[in-house]
Amino acid sequence: MNMQEAAERSDSLLDATFGAIRPEVQWAHDDTSAGSCDVVRRRVVLTVISEQRRGSFLGVIERFWKKSGFDIISVNRSVDSPDIYAKTPDGFTIGLIIGDKGQAFFEADTPCVEQSVVAEPASKPNGPAYAGVQIPYPNVHSDFWSAPHAN
Numbered sequence: 258m259n260m261q262e263a264a265e266r267s268d269s270l271l272d273a274t275f276g277a278i279r280p281e282v283q284w285a286h287d288d289t290s291a292g293s294c295d296v297v298r299r300r301v302v303l304t305v306i307s308e309q310r311r312g313s314f315l316g317v318i319e320r321f322w323k324k325s326g327f328d329i330i331s332v333n334r335s336v337d338s339p340d341i342y343a344k345t346p347d348g349f350t351i352g353l354i355i356g357d358k359g360q361a362f363f364e365a366d367t368p369c370v371e372q373s374v375v376a377e378p379a380s381k382p383n384g385p386a387y388a389g390v391q392i393p394y395p396n397v398h399s400d401f402w403s404a405p406h407a408n
Contacts, residue, residue, distance in 0.1 A: 259373035260296050263349075264289070267298040267365035268378050270351050274363065275300070277321035278314075282306070283384035283397045287362070289377065294369040302361035303384050305395040305403040311355055314402065315341055318353050327351070358394050 258266075275284060287299035306314050319329060319341055327343035330350070342352040348368035355361055384397065 259371040260375050261373050263367035263370045264296045264375050267367055268380055270365050271300055272380055280401050285382045285387050285392055286378055291375045294372055296367045296375055298365045300363045301392045303395055304397045304399050306359050306361055307404050309404050310402050315339055360395050
């Protein structure tokens with residue numbers, strides 16, 4: 258497997274993960290990093306995931322990854338910045354990190370593979386593309402995922 262094939266596998270892992278999120282969230286591609294023998298694909302969720310819904314969001318992802326046969330290798334249950342990472346049977350690592358202001362970041366890291374040129378992802382984001390500009394904080398409302406904070 259070369260770096261392009263590995264990047265395509267990462268894209269398919271991310272596509273499947275986003276397909277498991279119901280109701281769906283809006284997302285955009287973030288930067289791709291290519292090392293000497295590995296590739297990291299990234300996506301950013303543009304839908305506001307309220308503090309109330311973060312646990313549910315992480316749970317949906319964890320259950321999907323377990324159902325897909327991935328090993329959960331790390332879970333950080335921090336209130337401010339939780340994350341979860343899993344490893345696929347073929348050596349890819351996929352993670353979900355909740356960052357500043359509840360923004361959700363996904364990344365898929367390839368194992369070391371044969372060096373090659375890596376093209377941009379072929380999948381289209383389901384919202385605006387932010388190629389070459391900074392991706393904004395979450396700004397898309399969802400009646401479910403953006404549920405208001407309890408008083």
